[in-house]
Every structure is written in structure tokens, then in C-alpha cells.
Amino acid sequence: MSGALLRLENVSKRFGAAAALEGINLTAERGEFISLIGPSGCGKSTLLRLIAGLTAPTGGRVVVDEGPPGPAAEGMFYVFQDPTLLPWLRVRANVELPLQLRGVARPERRERALQMLKLVDLMPAADKYPWQLSGGMRMRVSIARALSVAPRILLLDEPFGALDEMTRDRLNEDLLALRESSPFTAFFVTHSVAEAVFLSTRIVVLSPSPGRLSATIDVPFPFPRRRSLRESPEFLRLLAQASHELRQIDSALR
Amino acid sequence: MKSPLSSRIWPPLLAGLVLLGAWYGAIALYHIPSYIFPAPHLILAATWRERRTLAQAALFTFEGAILGFLAAAVLGFIFSAVLGFALSLRRALVPYILLFQMTPVVILAPIYVLWLGQGLPAIIAISYTICFFPIVANTTLGFTSVDRNLVDLFAICRSSRLSEVFRLRFPAALPFFLTGLKIAATLACIGAITGDFLAGSAQNSVGGLGFMTVTYFSQLRIPELFGVALTACAMGFVFVGGVNLLSWCVLHQWHESALKLEK
Numbered sequence A: 001m002s003g004a005l006l007r008l009e010n011v012s013k014r015f016g017a018a019a020a021l022e023g024i025n026l027t028a029e030r031g032e033f034i035s036l037i038g039p040s041g042c043g044k045s046t047l048l049r050l051i052a053g054l055t056a057p058t059g060g061r062v063v064v065d066e067g068p069p070g071p072a073a074e075g076m077f078y079v080f081q082d083p084t085l086l087p088w089l090r091v092r093a094n095v096e097l098p099l100q101l102r103g104v105a106r107p108e109r110r111e112r113a114l115q116m117l118k119l120v121d122l123m124p125a126a127d128k129y130p131w132q133l134s135g136g137m138r139m140r141v142s143i144a145r146a147l148s149v150a151p152r153i154l155l156l157d158e159p160f161g162a163l164d165e166m167t168r169d170r171l172n173e174d175l176l177a178l179r180e181s182s183p184f185t186a187f188f189v190t191h192s193v194a195e196a197v198f199l200s201t202r203i204v205v206l207s208p209s210p211g212r213l214s215a216t217i218d219v220p221f222p223f224p225r226r227r228s229l230r231e232s233p234e235f236l237r238l239l240a241q242a243s244h245e246l247r248q249i250d251s252a253l254r
Numbered sequence B: 001m002k003s004p005l006s007s008r009i010w011p012p013l014l015a016g017l018v019l020l021g022a023w024y025g026a027i028a029l030y031h032i033p034s035y036i037f038p039a040p041h042l043i044l045a046a047t048w049r050e051r052r053t054l055a056q057a058a059l060f061t062f063e064g065a066i067l068g069f070l071a072a073a074v075l076g077f078i079f080s081a082v083l084g085f086a087l088s089l090r091r092a093l094v095p096y097i098l099l100f101q102m103t104p105v106v107i108l109a110p111i112y113v114l115w116l117g118q119g120l121p122a123i124i125a126i127s128y129t130i131c132f133f134p135i136v137a138n139t140t141l142g143f144t145s146v147d148r149n150l151v152d153l154f155a156i157c158r159s160s161r162l163s164e165v166f167r168l169r170f171p172a173a174l175p176f177f178l179t180g181l182k183i184a185a186t187l188a189c190i191g192a193i194t195g196d197f198l199a200g201s202a203q204n205s206v207g208g209l210g211f212m213t214v215t216y217f218s219q220l221r222i223p224e225l226f227g228v229a230l231t232a233c234a235m236g237f238v239f240v241g242g243v244n245l246l247s248w249c250v251l252h253q254w255h256e257s258a259l260k261l262e263k
Helices: A044-050 A071-075 A092-103 A108-119 A135-147 A165-181 A193-199 A227-231 A233-253 B007-028 B039-050 B051-085 B087-102 B105-117 B120-144 B148-156 B159-198 B207-218 B222-251
Strands: A006-015 A018-028 A032-037 A059-064 A077-081 A152-158 A185-189 A202-207 A212-218
Touching: A006 A135, A006 A202, A018 A212, A018 A233, A032 A044, A044 A059, A044 A077, A044 A185, A059 A135, A077 A135, A092 A108, A092 A135, A092 A193, A108 A135, A108 A152, A135 A165, A135 A202, A135 B159, A152 B039, A165 A233, A165 B087, A185 A193, A193 A227, A202 A233, A212 B039, A227 A233, A233 B051, B007 B039, B039 B051, B051 B087, B051 B120, B051 B207, B051 B222, B087 B120, B105 B120, B105 B159, B120 B159, B148 B159, B159 B207, B207 B222
Parallel strands: A032 A185, A032 A202, A077 A152, A152 A185
Antiparallel strands: A006 A018, A006 A059, A202 A212
């Protein structure tokens, strides 16, 4: 298994007496797009925070590039549930922020920020403040900011959860298109099974209290994926299978 | 939300007229002498007559208020920053901050006079004391209630502690600090007048507004006394208006409190 980009080895996490995650074993190769789905409270977000090194596991190991996650954070970025923009900075300065904090010189980071904004189709909004944008646009700024550091691993914590379905579908397609130009390995937390099937190479289903891996579903569709994929019978079959796995967890809980 | 100008001008104007009518009506009906409750035109006339004295007194009070206010703003901000980052210190000191905030400044004022003597230093100290705690209470809240996701974002960016303080916590605390300043601005005038009331001395035969209150009252010049109130009111408006303007300048481009009207 050596050479994997990321490995979770028997990882567990407790908050006081409560076990949030237990016995998580998961390996990710370069270029994978792994979705994490499961009922609320199954530790999906905690798993992302562990990978990001924002919190340490209470048992087991997180291995990134054969090392601890801390130093590897250079190559990682996080997209939060909310756009999490700084309200006092203009859009462009928000996209520049991670580069600025890493000490990249102004002309270079400015150019990079504009490139990223072009990529998410938000050039005209560069000099606006976050409050002047719609929810979907703000999320795209958040994604542009994440891509500005050219991350090797992108951790996305339910980034499109608050958006309407049409916006969400379009951003899903945009996200895959962005992966063509700046390839990253993704961990994607979502509540939407359709979203997970459309984006992922692999879907990991978690069950709650404590969070454990319950099932893994491979999604074999080739890239690039088009929106028409959503209507294909294979897509619907996988959608049904993933929904079934989720329902099984739910009925086991009752 | 924009209503025509007339609909915003008429209600307060009408209310003012009703109030004035009731004022004159009460005086006429109950035959109240002007040394107890003077009519508005007598107040205005007395204010105009005493304009030089009142203006000088207002300037003197304003000086005490603004110096205390500025000192409280600077030291309050620094103190809040320290409290914001040292959790154990915050826990240790919060009860005493509340205790101080609860102590009426009227009681502290004579103590300051005892320590600092009559005059401007004691008035500045009183104004400072009354301003300091609302600034600290608000600003500390600002430093400690930064959105957790934003803190995580800075952690993901491997931000230095210094960058986190200057690029995240300071700007995030700014609206709270300005709210503290707005509260303090109102209190600064009250503090300076109270201070002057107790600690004022007539330098070059002119004291502050507090001192003029004492003077006019002892001479039973009641319309002039109302004139002091009018002057204090105008001074308060200028002071609070200045702080509100500052707050608007800093926040209007991005902060919710300033944006609500535009949305």
C-alpha cells in the first residue's frame, strides 16, 4: 500500500467520553475523488478535520505522503460549508489571502488570484465585497481561493449544501471542469447522494455513533463527465445503490 | 425602504409642535412661574444671552470628555486585545470589570477629586472611567467571537500568530470596538459633566457645564439652567455624531450594520 497519497490507519477520535469516529481505515490514491456520505453526526466533518491536521486523532494514524499531516498542509486546502470569506476584503484580496499568508510577493499572488477568478468565471466581481455577491458566487470565490494554492488534496465540507439544486448542479460540473485544469485529490462531504455519484470515483458510506465505515461504492464513470450522465441508467442504478446503503444504516438505527 | 422625504419630516415636526403646545398650555393653565418651569422662548433667550459663557463652558467640558474618551479608546483597545488572547487572565478579571462597570461614576467622582484635586485632570479621569468599561466589554467580545471557520481557515493557511491577530482578529473586532465607542461617546459627556459638577472649578471665571449648573442653580437662574441642558444636549449630539461618522467611514463598505439600509 506504500506510495498512497493518504492513508488513515485505524483512526479514532473521541471528544471527551463520546466517540466520534472509530476504526477508520481508508487509503486514497492520487487523483481520486472520494465522497463521504452518511447521516448527520457520523463524523464526516471530523474526518476532514483530521486529514487537514486541524485536530489530532485520539487513536491510529493519519499518513499523508508517508508523513504526518502537519507538514503536508502546504499541499492541502479546505472548502468550508459556508463560503468563509473575510467580509472586509474585496473578492480579489480574499482569493489572494492564502498566498499572502504564505509570503508570496504581491504581483505574483495578484496575477494568480486573477487567473483563479477567471477560472471560476468571476473576473467582473474581482473588486466587489462578498456581501455584493449571491450565495453561489460566494461559493465560487471560496473555491477559487482554495485552488489559488494549487492544492494536491482538496477537502470539501458540504460546500454546496446551502445552495438551490440548479446552482448546485452547475457548480458540480464546474468543479469537475476545474479538476481537468488543476488536478487535485478530493475528499468531499455531502448529504446529497446524487451529488456524490456525479462527482466521485468512490463513495464512502459512514454509519453513526460512533462513526465507522459502513460501505464503499466504486463509481466507474470516466472523466470528463457531462451533465447528461445524470440521466443515464448506470447513473440511476448507482444512485439507487448508494441510497439503499444509506437507508440500511437508517433502518439499523431504528 | 426609502419613503418620501415629507413622510419622514412631518411626524417628528408634528410631535414637536404638540409638545411645545402642551408646554405653553401647562404654564398658562397652572400659572407656573418662570423660575420653576420657564417657557421655551425664555430658555432660548437666556441661552442666547449667555452664549459666550455657555460656549466656553461647553468647550471646557468637551475637552474633559474627549481626552477621557480618547484615553479610554486607546487603552481599552489594548486591554481588550490582551484579554482576548489570554484566556486565564480574562477569566480572572471579568468579574472585576463587571464590578467596576456597575459602580456609579457619581460615587467615584469625589474620590478622584480627593486624589487629583479640582479641575481638568479629575474630570478627564472620570470621563475615562465611565468610557473604559463599555469599550473593553464590547471589544473583548469582538476578539473572542471570531467565526470559528475563519480561524480554521487561517490555520489551514499555516498563518503565523501575528498574521492571525492583524489580518483576522483585529478587523473582526473592529465593529464591536466601534459599538463600544458609540456607547462610550454618550457616556463621556455625562461623565465629564458629572465630573465638572463635583470637581469643576471656575478657571478664569468660567467652569464647565457641570460647574455652570451649580452656579446658575445657586443663583436661581432657571432659564439659564435649562440653557445648560440645551447646550449639553447639543454637545452630546456633536460628540456621538462624530463617533457615528467615524464608524460609518470604517464599516460602510463591508459591515452588515452599515449595509442594512442599502439592501
